[in-house]
Amino acid sequence: MSGADLLGAARKARARAYAPYSRFKVGAAVRAAGRIFDGANVENASYGLTVCAERVAVASAVAAGARRIAEVAVASATVPPTPPCGMCLQVLAEFAGPDLRVTLAGARGSRAETTLGELLPRAFRHRPPPGRAGLRAASRK
Numbered sequence: 001m002s003g004a005d006l007l008g009a010a011r012k013a014r015a016r017a018y019a020p021y022s023r024f025k026v027g028a029a030v031r032a033a034g035r036i037f038d039g040a041n042v043e044n045a046s047y048g049l050t051v052c053a054e055r056v057a058v059a060s061a062v063a064a065g066a067r068r069i070a071e072v073a074v075a076s077a078t079v080p081p082t083p084p085c086g087m088c089l090q091v092l093a094e095f096a097g098p099d100l101r102v103t104l105a106g107a108r109g110s111r112a113e114t115t116l117g118e119l120l121p122r123a124f125r126h127r128p129p130p131g132r133a134g135l136r137a138a139s140r141k
Contacts (some may be wrong), residue, residue, distance in 0.1 A: 003073065005032055007105055010075040013038035013053060021045070026082065027075040028053035032066035032095075054088035058095060069096040073103040081106030083119055093114055093123035 006029045014027025017040035029048040030040040034037060039056025051091065054074060061103065069092060081104035098117025105111050116123070 002057070003071065003103055005100075006036060006066070006071055006073040007075065007103055009036050009038045011105065012074040013040045013057070014075045014077075016055065017041045018042045021047070025077065026053040028057040028059050028084075030054075030057045030069045031071040031074050032061040032069050033064070035064070036064075037061040037064065052085060052088050055091050058091050059140075062095070063077045067095065069100060071101045071103075072096075073105065075105045076107075078106045079108055079110045080104075081110050081112050083112075083114070086108075089116065089120040092122060093120060093125065098123070 009029035010027045012027065013029060014025050014045060017025035019025045019028060019041055021043050026041045029036050034041055038058040039053045039060055041051065041053045042056065043050045054072065058069065072092060074082070079123065083104055084102070093116060098115060099117050099118035102114050102116060102119060103111070104114070
């Protein structure tokens with residue numbers, strides 16, 4: 001599978017975005033578990049409830065059982081292409097490492113290739129203290 005199929009899915013998802021307030025439509029697609037999961041931004045009159053396309057795509061992948069994101073593509077109508085926001089980058093970091101390939105596509109053929117580590121060099125990563133993982137496993141028995 002090429003990156004073109006992922007980018008195509010992101011562009012198609014962008015066309016389905018619900019953005020009546022900002023009119024800023026974004027589509028995203030992630031490759032996970034050998035499948036493509038797409039998402040579009042969904043705005044809300046209460047702006048804080050708006051969900052970005054990248055988080056919709058990741059949530060779709062996770063709901064289907066995926067736990068690792070292999071690649072992401074984001075489609076917008078800007079030049080240069082718009083990267084994921086900080087919240088979306090942190091959500092991607094939950095399911096991928098800094099080497100995650102990020103393809104950004106915008107208007108008039110603009111395109112950028114980068115990585116999650118370049119966009120979010122100091123991602124927050126929760127690491128349980130030593131011994132805690134064993135305690136959780138024991139409490140589930």
